[in-house]
Amino acid sequence: MTARAPIAPQVLAYAAELRGALIPLVDTFRQRQADDGTVADPSSADRRLLERIRDEASAFHRRHGRPEQAEALIADVDGWLAAGLDTPPHFGRSRDVLQAPADGSTVFFLAPLQSTNSAPPVGKRLDFFFALRKEPDALPELALSYPHPKNNCQSLILLAGSAGFAQGNCIVFFPENVAAHDKITEQPYAMFFYNKFRRIHETYALPGAAAVLTADSLPRASSDLAPEVCFEARAIWGYLHDSMHYQGLWPFDQHISLKMNWFVGLLEEIKVDAKTALACADGGVPFAQQQIDMILLERIFRYPQADDATRNFDSGTGVFLYSWLREYGALTGSPAEGGLLHLDQDKALAALREFVATVERLEAAVATDDDYRAAAKDLVRRHLPAGEAKQRYRFTEDQRVLLRAKGGLDRLPPLTFAEAEW
Known part of the structure; x- marks a missing residue:
């Protein structure tokens, strides 16, 4: 049996901060996007909203010791603004600078991305997640019997997220989900929000089987x-x-x-x-x-x-x-x-x-x-x-x-x- 490990109050406070400050902005912007991430007939209000999101998210990155992510996000947003929001977004810099968090650490990511199996509409829309990595207590011993030669997966607790992650059944995030003009050549991380699984399983799988x-x-x-x-x-x-x-x-x-x-x-x-x-x-x-x-x-x-x-x-x-x-x-x-x-x-x-x-x-x-x-x-x-x-x-x-x-x-x-x- 596993023991429930409490989440640090400060981490929960960060999640509450994002839910109050960033979620309303991101969820408003993503409603203006098409499935490919573009914004039809973008207005000055769309640009100002994205700039505000950029500033809020990059400031969060910096406050939490992630200046590289802040710089990549600013470059990706500014590049999109320069190209025009009616063009497909390219957030390859943000995708490539992201590193898997250590066990017990948090991760924050924002980009237009495909949140697979989330509530419609699903596409390369702006989304973010803030999560805590929590690997299974049994993993070190299990890995002795079942070694993994190239394990790049992370088990996460989703703490806050915009609509693509907070609504629906999306429990995965891969680098190839991020809207970008180029394709990845390797997969340095694969993140799974396993705390969402219990309600998904009991809401859909069990009734489906009972029928x-x-x-x-x-x-x-x-x-x-x-x-x-x-x-x-x-x-x-x-x-x-x-x-x-x-x-x-x-x-x-x-x-x-x-x-x-x-x-x-x-x-x-x-x-x-x-x-x-x-x-x-x-x-x-x-x-x-x-x-x-x-x-x-x-x-x-x-x-x-x-x-x-x-x-x-x-x-x-x-x-x-x-x-x-x-x-x-x-x-x-x-x-x-x-x-x-x-x-x-x-x-x-x-x-x-x-x-x-x-x-x-x-x-x-x-x-x-x-x-x-x-x-x-x-x-x-x-x-x-x-x-x-x-x-x-x-x-x-x-x-x-x-x-x-x-x-x-x-x-x-x-x-x-x-x-x-x-």
Whole structure:
């Protein structure tokens, strides 16, 4: 069990300062932006608002000993003002000068960026977050058994943020999310706001599963968790998931372009989550059952409910995994006429072992990137049939049971994280 560590009062005061001073300004400005970050017909009021945001944010950087971030932000804003706010923003300087915070330290970042899965509208709009890094208490010991050769991930507690982070389901920030004219060549940080996960999981994943599964087979270990326990379990899942990407015959860091292929990447994501669940099942991992349940519930019962599910990468992983478990007898019953399915978790774990073995046999059999892509597409198409134009796949009649709760969940207002939840 983990102990809840209090957040220093001074840190909470900084968060309150940002909520009062900066959030209203940023949220007003981002309403003027299009999805690509541009401002149509920018006025002098738009310019003055952005200048004020620049001054407030850069002063905060300086007060907290981050002059490099202040200078980069000023240069990026001034460059955008000079080019015209009706041109796409370029905040590469701010992106590149940002450094991952040390464990126990805070991080503040402001730029036009894509806050993935936040409340609409989502695009390269101005946003900021202020967060505290808090790595799992169990991580040092766990890393001995499950070493990560290139760990660049940070577990964070979101303390304050503008609409893209304070509303909706965005729990990630990567450098490639930042609006910029150039692309990154490496990923020096990957930040995860895991304190948001508990409410997201209980609001969407659990009801989504309850609409499909019999009450006696519904996974429950990940529900009603204390905030600090949920944070710890989710952060460990994140660490194990990421470490699994660097194992095997085709490690992610050596084959990034290949693994970005939609079909290859879909199998990769399921594989690393499956290996995480199996590591938990095999013993020696803290909060093991909580993580197994989180993985099954999120992957299968939350991700497929996205509005763009037939184009969405994560949704595809969940729909595929659902049908894989059906094929291997882990999900039984008929969904016809509102029927519920029974989940056998032992058979689900056996099916995950077979999935990992299947993908690893595929990886051993292919010799080139083209071979891998072709084999991955063949395997994915076993359970995700081709869809209409511009769609990656279509739901089969059996798979549509995963959408049973969608109508009710879509009517819920976006989750709001106005205060630190920890």
